[in-house]
Amino acid sequence: MNWDAVGSLAELLGAAGVIVSLLYLSYQIRTNTKTIKAESSNNTLLGWSDFNFELSKHPNSVEIDRLWRSDSSWDDFSHEQQVILGFVCRGIVERFDAEFALYEAGILKQEVWEKHRVYCNSFVCLPAVATWWESEKEQPLCSDSFLRELDGASKHNALTAGSLSERKMTLNT
Numbered sequence: 509m510n511w512d513a514v515g516s517l518a519e520l521l522g523a524a525g526v527i528v529s530l531l532y533l534s535y536q537i538r539t540n541t542k543t544i545k546a547e548s549s550n551n552t553l554l555g556w557s558d559f560n561f562e563l564s565k566h567p568n569s570v571e572i573d574r575l576w577r578s579d580s581s582w583d584d585f586s587h588e589q590q591v592i593l594g595f596v597c598r599g600i601v602e603r604f605d606a607e608f609a610l611y612e613a614g615i616l617k618q619e620v621w622e623k624h625r626v627y628c629n630s631f632v633c634l635p636a637v638a639t640w641w642e643s644e645k646e647q648p649l650c651s652d653s654f655l656r657e658l659d660g661a662s663k664h665n666a667l668t669a670g671s672l673s674e675r676k677m678t679l680n681t
Contacts, residue, residue: 548615552607552624559603563596572596575636582639590640597640598649604628605654612653629661 563572571589574580575597585593607624610616632641645655 545615545617548610549617549620552610552616552620555603559599568592576634578635580634580636582636584636593636594640594644597637598644600631601628601641601644601650605650608654608657609651625657625661629658632658 563569566572568589571585572593574584575593582590604624607616607621611618611621631637632645
């Protein structure tokens, strides 16, 4: 065997090694992408769970629940309550805006975002929240693409059916 044949064989083996490495890298990237998407959905849902738990411990949790009542108006709340509820509403909307950013980046699953988009739009259309939202959406806090996304979202009628306590009473009758 001459040295040219040995060199050609070495080049062939090197090329095969590069191809195998690229295939392995492609597999690892796909696996990593799936893991990131799964973790993102999991973190989003756990974040909402933690948020709801913390709201349940809030000293004004009954007032916060009134936001979801179909017969509530923003003007029904005192100035102090409006300040607290404004921060709660802002926290909720900012969470949705962050989720939308993950969705736009291809990280958050479409199914998760679609349901949360409907929920968010339903939330900002609640009678008490709608007044707050009209002035809040003019603030430079939410991304323009998020605001456009909400404009095209549908509402979920069950959400606007009332507060958690109202829905519980409806289910029990």
